[in-house]
Amino acid sequence: MAIFLTKESRVLVQGMTGGEGMKHTRRMLAAGTNVVGGVNPRKAGQRVDFDDRAVPVFGTVADGIQATGADVTVVFVPPPFAGAAVVEAVDAGIALAVVITEGIPVHDSVAFTSYAKKKGTRIVGPNCPGLITPGQSNAGIIPADITRSGRVGLVSKSGTLTYQLMYELRDIGFSTCVGIGGDPVVGTTHIDCLAAFQDDPDTELIVLIGEIGGDAEERAAAYIREHVTKPVVGYIAGFTAPEGRTMGHAGAIVSGSAGTAQAKKAALEAVGVKVGNTPTETARLVLALLDTVRQAPHA
Amino acid sequence: MDLYEHEARGLFEERGIPVSRAEVTDSPQEARVMARRLGGSVVVKAQVKTGGRGKAGGVRLAADPAEAERTARRILGMDIKGHKVGKVMLAQPVDIESEFYVAYVLDRAAGSFLAIASAAGGMDIEEVAAVRPEAVARIPIDPAEGVTSAKAGEIAEAAGLPPGTVDVLVRLWEVLVGQDAVLVEVNPLVRTRQGHILALDGKVTLDDNARFRQPRRGTGSMACDDPLEAAAAAKGLNYVKLDGSVGIIGNGAGLVMSTLDVVAGCGARPANFLDIGGGASAQVMADGLTVILSDPAVKSVFVNVFGGITACDAVADGIVRALDEVRLTKPLVVRLDGNNAARGRALLDERAHPLVQQATTMDGAARRAAELANAG
Numbered sequence: 001m002a003i004f005l006t007k008e009s010r011v012l013v014q015g016m017t018g019g020e021g022m023k024h025t026r027r028m029l030a031a032g033t034n035v036v037g038g039v040n041p042r043k044a045g046q047r048v049d050f051d052d053r054a055v056p057v058f059g060t061v062a063d064g065i066q067a068t069g070a071d072v073t074v075v076f077v078p079p080p081f082a083g084a085a086v087v088e089a090v091d092a093g094i095a096l097a098v099v100i101t102e103g104i105p106v107h108d109s110v111a112f113t114s115y116a117k118k119k120g121t122r123i124v125g126p127n128c129p130g131l132i133t134p135g136q137s138n139a140g141i142i143p144a145d146i147t148r149s150g151r152v153g154l155v156s157k158s159g160t161l162t163y164q165l166m167y168e169l170r171d172i173g174f175s176t177c178v179g180i181g182g183d184p185v186v187g188t189t190h191i192d193c194l195a196a197f198q199d200d201p202d203t204e205l206i207v208l209i210g211e212i213g214g215d216a217e218e219r220a221a222a223y224i225r226e227h228v229t230k231p232v233v234g235y236i237a238g239f240t241a242p243e244g245r246t247m248g249h250a251g252a253i254v255s256g257s258a259g260t261a262q263a264k265k266a267a268l269e270a271v272g273v274k275v276g277n278t279p280t281e282t283a284r285l286v287l288a289l290l291d292t293v294r295q296a297p298h299a
Numbered sequence: 300m301d302l303y304e305h306e307a308r309g310l311f312e313e314r315g316i317p318v319s320r321a322e323v324t325d326s327p328q329e330a331r332v333m334a335r336r337l338g339g340s341v342v343v344k345a346q347v348k349t350g351g352r353g354k355a356g357g358v359r360l361a362a363d364p365a366e367a368e369r370t371a372r373r374i375l376g377m378d379i380k381g382h383k384v385g386k387v388m389l390a391q392p393v394d395i396e397s398e399f400y401v402a403y404v405l406d407r408a409a410g411s412f413l414a415i416a417s418a419a420g421g422m423d424i425e426e427v428a429a430v431r432p433e434a435v436a437r438i439p440i441d442p443a444e445g446v447t448s449a450k451a452g453e454i455a456e457a458a459g460l461p462p463g464t465v466d467v468l469v470r471l472w473e474v475l476v477g478q479d480a481v482l483v484e485v486n487p488l489v490r491t492r493q494g495h496i497l498a499l500d501g502k503v504t505l506d507d508n509a510r511f512r513q514p515r516r517g518t519g520s521m522a523c524d525d526p527l528e529a530a531a532a533a534k535g536l537n538y539v540k541l542d543g544s545v546g547i548i549g550n551g552a553g554l555v556m557s558t559l560d561v562v563a564g565c566g567a568r569p570a571n572f573l574d575i576g577g578g579a580s581a582q583v584m585a586d587g588l589t590v591i592l593s594d595p596a597v598k599s600v601f602v603n604v605f606g607g608i609t610a611c612d613a614v615a616d617g618i619v620r621a622l623d624e625v626r627l628t629k630p631l632v633v634r635l636d637g638n639n640a641a642r643g644r645a646l647l648d649e650r651a652h653p654l655v656q657q658a659t660t661m662d663g664a665a666r667r668a669a670e671l672a673n674a675g
Contacts (some may be wrong), residue, residue: 027608059508080511104508106405106481110442113410143607143638158553164661167637182552184481185410214407219581237556241572242567245539248552248574251506261560274485278561280662 002176003070003153003196003203004096004122007032007136012064012094014039014085015076017048019055020100024076024141026050031144033137036068039085044160071095074130074139082126083108088119097112098139099125099187101235106250109185116187120213123187127250129159129179140179142166148173151202152286155193156209157182157216157249161237161279165207168283172290175203182249185211190220198228205231206289208273210264212238213251225271231289234268234275236261236281300505301348305388307501310478311485314470318498322388327372332570342387343370343393347382350423355379356609360392378455393497398487399460400424401468403446405481412475414446416458420498446472460617463496464488472591479509521566527594529573534586536573543568544672546629547598548584550575550609558603561662567669568632570597581620586626601668602633602668603661611635611643619650631655634664 009027010226015021016038018063029035037056038048044059058064062075073094076218077085082101089097090112104126116123117209124131130140135149142159146166148174154164160274178193180186190208197203206228210217215261217236224232238247238254239261239273246253302310305323305371312318323346323622333494334341345357352358357379361367367389398421406413417435419427428435436457440446446454451468455461467488475483482504489499510516537552541559545567549555552574559569571591575583584602591600604614615635632653635643644657658664 056527073305079508099455105479105512106506107442107479108335108474110405110411114442117410141608146607146637154491156553158551158556159551160551160605160607161557162553163551163637164554164557164605167605182405184405187410211556216408219408235557240541240559241556242539242541245572246507247539247556247572248301248537251478252552252556278563278662279557291468 002037002133002136002219002223003193003200004124005131005137005139005176007034009072009137009139009140009238010034010068010070011137012039012061012068012070012073013076014073016040016055017043018076021076022048024053027144028074028138029053031132031138031140032135036070037064039064039073044177052228060092061089061094065092065094072139075099075101077101079103079105085113085114085221086112086123090116090119093145094121096122096124098128098130099123100128100140102127104183106183106185109183113187122224124178125181125186127183128181128186129162131176131178133176135176140175142179146170150174151185151204152207153193153197153200153203153205154178154207154209155180155190155197157211157251158209158237161209161235164235165280165283167208168280169286172287173199178224182211184251190216191223194220194223194228198230203230204293205233207286208232208268210234210236211239211249211252212247212261213249213253213259215259218267221267221271221273226274231283231293232273233285233289234265234273235279236264237277253277300507302503302505303346303348303386304344304385304500304502305346307503308498309497310474311501312501314471314474314477315497316474316498319390319393321388323388324371325388327368327373327375329367330371330387330389332552334361334364337389337391339363340392341367341376341438342392344388345374345379345384346379346386346388346546347379347384349380349382352379352523362422369382393489393499394492396492397412397490399458399464399489400427400486401460401464401471401488402482402486403440403472409439411442412440414440414454416460417455418459420489440598440633443499445476461490463490467496467498474503478503478558479513480504481506492531500656521669529657531573534590536583536587536590538590539572540594541569541571542596543570544596544598544675545668546570546592546594546597547603548575548587548600549603550605554603554605556663558601558665561665562601562669565666565669567672570594579615584617585621585624586622588627592625592628597629599629599668599671600631601664602631603633603664606635606637606639606643610639611637612639612646615643615646619646622650622652623654627652627654629654629675632658632664632668632671634658634661636661642658
C-alpha cells in the first residue's frame, strides 16, 4: 500500500534532460522507480541511456501518458517555465505531479495548485524533495539508500530534516516519506498526508515535521484531534528564528505573533502529539511509542 | 521583500490609484524646499519598514517649511523599533472625512489570495479583527478570475465601503499581480471632505522568487542593514545574522533552523543562520567560514551536515580545502552524518587541524560548540 506512490507508479520526468533531471533520474531508476519517460519538446523521439536502461523522451506530457500510461510526473523545470509545465501535466490528466523546482513565484504556485485542485491532480511541492516509498518507488531527490521499508509514515516541510529523521530511524523503516515543501503555498499539506496515512494499512505511526511560518501545523493539530487515531510524533524547527526574517525556505517566516514554533508545538501537544526538542529526541519518542503500540494486548 | 511607504505609494500612483501629493528626502534642508513646493504645511513621515511609527513619534504635522525642516531633522536618524530612519516623506495634509482599510493578502492555508476590507480603517486591522470581527470582511479571490469590477463591488459592499472605492480595489489587484506582490495594503484609504478617495498609507511585500521577471527590482531598499549580511549576500550566501556567539553552518533550511534550536537548547545562542545547500563546495564552505569568522561575537563554529545527496567525504574535502584558504581563529566543531560519513570523518582526522574537532551526533556536537562558546 503506502501512500501516493507505489511500485505500480509509472513516472515521467519533466526536465529529465537537464543537469538535475539527469542526475536524479539516474538515482530514481537505481532506487527501483519505474521511470517510463522524459518530457522535452525539443528532444522528442530521442532516448537517454541510464546505465542499463534507455528512457524515451516525449514532446509533451500527453504524448508520454498515451505511450506509457504514466500516472506520476516529477518536475525539474526551471522557475520561469515550471508553472506552464505543471499546467501542461494537469491538462494531460496526470494523477500526481511532484514539483521539485525551488524559486517558483507564488502567483504561479497559487495558479497551478488551484487549477490542479479543480482538475483532480495531486500536486506535491513546489520547492520540495518529493516522496519515497522505500523499496518500491522514489519520485524526487530524497536519497533512497538512507533507510528501508517499514511502518512509519513521515510528512515534512523540510528535505534535510526528513533525511535526518529517516537516518535516525533507519532500522525501523518507513511506509512513505513525503516532503511537502517549504514554500508558502504547496499542493499537498500536512493534513492531506495525515489523512492518507490514517487510511494506509501499512502505516502504524506518523511523524510530522513542521517549521515556523503560516498555521499548517496548528491546522494539522486540529485535524489530528478529529480524525487521526494512529499515534503521531512531531518535531518543529525554528524556535530561535527572529520575527520578520525568512529562514531559508520562502515560507519560513514568523510574522508578528503568527507562525511561531512555540504556538505550533503547543497546538500539537494539546491534542496529545508527543513533540521532540531535537531530531534525535523525536526519533527516541518514535521508538518508545512503537514499543508501546507493539506490546499492546491485541498485538 | 517589504517596500518602504514611498515605494508602495509610487506603485499605487503608477497604476492610477489616487494618492496625496508627496516627496521624499534624506535632507532637512531639502525638506524645507519640498514643503514650500507642497504648499507650506506638510505631514513628515519616517520611512521605516515597521508598524507603529506614529506612536514612536515618526509621523508629525509641520505647519510651514521652516518647521518641516526642523521636524525632518528630528525624525531622520531616529530609531524606530530597531529600524534607523534614513528618509522622510513629506505629504500634503488631507482633510479626512472617513478612513477605510483594504488589502490583498496571501492566504497560505487556502493557497490563494484573500481580500480583507473594513470601514474601520486607520487602526491596526488585527486589533479591529480581534475586537469587532464583524467589521472586517474577508473575501477569497479565485486566482483564475482575479478582481473584476463585480468582485470589487462585492468586496466594497461586504465591508461597507463607499462605491468610490471599487475602482481602487480593481487597481490594487492589478498592482498585486503586475508587481508579483504577496501583500498589498492600503491603511488608511480615506474619503476627504471634498469627496475624493485617496490612498494615504500603503504597504507592499514583493515575492523574491519573481525577481527574474521583475527587471525593475533590486534597487535601494534591497541593501542589507547589517554589514555581515551584506557581505554574505555579495557572496550569494543564504545568511541571517543573529545575536549569539555560536556560528552555524549547515545544509538545508530545515536542518539549519533545527541546528539553531539545538544549540540554544544547550545553553548558548546561535550567531547566525547559514544554509549552504546541497552542494557544499569548498568555495561555499570557505565563503561561509569567512563571513562567520569576521563576526566578532562568534566564539565557536558548528558545521552540521547531513550527507543526503551530497556525500560527506565531498563535504569534508570542502572543509579541508577551505581551511587552506581561511585562517581559522575559533574552534570548529564538525558533525558529519549520512552518506559516506566514515570517509568524511577520516579526511578531517587526517587534516588534524588543532582547532577542528568532530562529534558523531548532532546533539553532542551542539553541546560541544555551546561549551566552547561559553568558555571563550
